[in-house]
Amino acid sequence: MKNPGKNEYLRELRTKVVPQGQGSVTPYYVEKAKGAMIYDVAGNEFIDFAGGIGVMNVGHSHPKVVAAIKDQAEKFTHTCFMVVPYGPVVELAEKLCRLTPGAFPKKALFLNSGAEAVENAVKIARYHTKRPGIIAFESGFHGRTFLAMSLTSKVKPYKLGFGPFAPEIYRMPYAYCYRCPLGLTYPGCEVACADYLREFFITHVAAEATAAIIVEPITGEGGFITPPPEYFPRLQEICQENGIVFIGDEIQTGMGRTGKMFALEHWNVEPDLTIVAKSLAAGMPLSAVVGKTEIMDSPHVGGLGGTYGGNPVCCRAALAVLEIFQEEGLLEKAETLGDKVRQRFEAWEHQFELIGEVRGLGPMLALELVKDREAKEPAADEAKGLVEFCHKRGLILLSCGNYGNVIRTLMPLVIDNEHLERGLAIMEEGLTALSK
């Protein structure tokens, strides 16, 4: 039933009972969602270019996912895998071990959230190497729990006031070519930012004290920064030379978001450990660390786990997601979708001075907005204005980036052409209005 006053009612109640620290980008309360559409309690409809922050790659309420959840819920919802184990964990582990990059024997551990998987990847890498140090990157985002927050780069709003942070974390500059931290220009730089890791071992943390590097193939919250092709192979080579575990945080880039199942495949990089979450189980809370058997098997029995890790309903949802990828050719769809969106974004780059850079891979695309192209001053207010303009016209859109000036697309890969075009048209209207 449509209820015009319900949004207002819930907003008012929320201010009384939900802490402000957990904000929402839009003021609308969802009633139902299907495919790439969201319908709110007042009967408004929205095209979804956010996918619950990159979680709904197979679309909202896919019938196959819904059926799997219902079926499993009727059988049992929880026994705890550490008490009475069950098949869906093992079946999903087998599939993820095959799908993640790396032609070596692998094992998979299931947890509940991205941050929890990040924490476990670090635990495993430390146990395996018997070293404490972890190298993370500027613009990196790895979650909000203590260790994950310590690994995260951006201070406001993620870290301010929440310290002290976990020790033994060291931060490298990232390959942000548009704003090169070393002041160089690609390709003349010869990707010096990757080789800088060798220097880093002298000035920040010794290689022999470093357990792992943890890196996003394209920074999610950090602005969809997409390193040049040489970057990750070079980083990996240095890790291999020094016995350092390479952890790929594919939480936002994984599950087809960049047109390949995992983004590091674009550069033929095989990380020692891959972290998967978000679109893995279409919104059910499930994450995984998948990686080399010799590393995954390092910790002793009982050293890893958690009450809900590998919940059977979540694992069944994830198994359905993997079937959907196959049956509906979602990787091919992702590529086509990426091409279409990129074409529009590149046309806009010619049309609107406000756009400093178009970047990303597949449909994981972004516009970095600047006040003028020469000075590259971040246009944060304009990005906020564009996001709000779109929300008011029925398109859910998200910004990101260190300066909040990057507009990103995370729409379900199953979005149909009509809704895609309608969404892009709203964005274009917004860019036109901001450019006046």
Ligand SMILES: Cc1ncc(COP(=O)(O)O)c(C=O)c1O
């Ligand atoms: C790359 C990356 N790592 C880690 C996380 C944390 O995941 P979660 O919010 O499920 O803890 C996120 C979430 O946005 C992410 O994008």
